[in-house]
Amino acid sequence: MEHDHAYLHEHGIAHTHDHEHEHDHSHPHVHENTKAVLNRLSRAIGHLQSVRKMVEDGRDCSEVLIQIAAVRSAINNIGKVILQDHIQHCIVDAVEQDDAQALDDLCQAIDKFIK
Numbered sequence: 150m151e152h153d154h155a156y157l158h159e160h161g162i163a164h165t166h167d168h169e170h171e172h173d174h175s176h177p178h179v180h181e182n183t184k185a186v187l188n189r190l191s192r193a194i195g196h197l198q199s200v201r202k203m204v205e206d207g208r209d210c211s212e213v214l215i216q217i218a219a220v221r222s223a224i225n226n227i228g229k230v231i232l233q234d235h236i237q238h239c240i241v242d243a244v245e246q247d248d249a250q251a252l253d254d255l256c257q258a259i260d261k262f263i264k
Contacts, residue, residue, distance in 0.1 A: 182234045193223040
């Protein structure tokens with residue numbers, strides 16, 4: 150079943166864009182924490198794979214739930230790092246260049262992040 154673009158965004162489903170975005174940010178995307186974010190993502194992915202193995206091995210449900218909570222916490226912390234970096238760099242640049250679309254995009258991203 151194919152979903153439309155808005156549905157994919159609304160539900161946080163990864164997808165590719167076969168079209169140009171309706172907006173164009175004129176500011177460069179500088180991310181000081183890219184390496185740290187990638188390292189944290191790798192650890193979270195490894196942790197999640199360990200949780201999968203726990204389920205495959207029939208481990209206690211309580212243990213699995215605790216590990217899922219740990220993975221969720223790690224992912225939330227990754228999001229916080231990305232958000233802080235984005236605000237400190239991209240949004241500051243966007244405000245300096247009067248890029249209102251970047252602020253709207255940030256608000257939408259925060260809304261999806263905290264759901």
